Amino acid sequence: MNHASAERHARLFKALMHPVRLQILDLLRDGEQCVCHLEAHLGQRQAYVSQQLAILRKAGLVADRRDGPNNFYRIIRPEVLTMLDTARAIAGEASATPGASSNACPCRRCAPAPTMPLLRKEEIPC
Template sequence: MSLPLYQAKAELFRTLGHPVRIRVLELLQDGPRPVSELLQEMHIEASSLSQQLAVLRRAGIVISTRNGSSVVYELAAADVADLMRAARRLLTEVLTDQKVLLAELNRAARPGRR
């Protein structure tokens, strides 16, 4: 018996719900990268990065290939990069709306205003 689509989507978003995993996906939007480059960009322990890459790999979001002595990761599908760009657009819109609301609240809170 397979999962209903909404549950599968929830699992996907749970998998994406870690800052290190999101950063990895952002970095991989520009193309495949060896683990050494990811480590250099992210400034985290190798064991932590390895753990998060394994989660993404098990979920089928990234794929890995061995290139000599290094392991290279890439996005499993271009749709993953599209999802990251959509999230950025959504956040930009939400934060812009919040900024406008905050400005309105600040104006309303000034003395002499009701």
């Protein structure tokens, strides 16, 4: 490995050297997610989550898409998931469970406010 290649590899590993960034990548494992969804799962403020996403984007691991007021992120280098799985195996942890990150999300998009049931015509007071 030459020096330039080693520098590129070091930049990649540096982007991965943060627990929240690893959690974000794990949440994106199942596909594109909005920032509010990531916020809710991580229990972190939007600005902090966006800062971590910017580092992952600069490293070329994720890409974003704007839809109205919402930003959505997705993994564009799926090889990084193999790296995460390898790290789990080395640490002696269980493999990630696909779909586990999307269950019971408390964010506004996934858990909208409850609505009142509609009244039947005969229940409407005159």
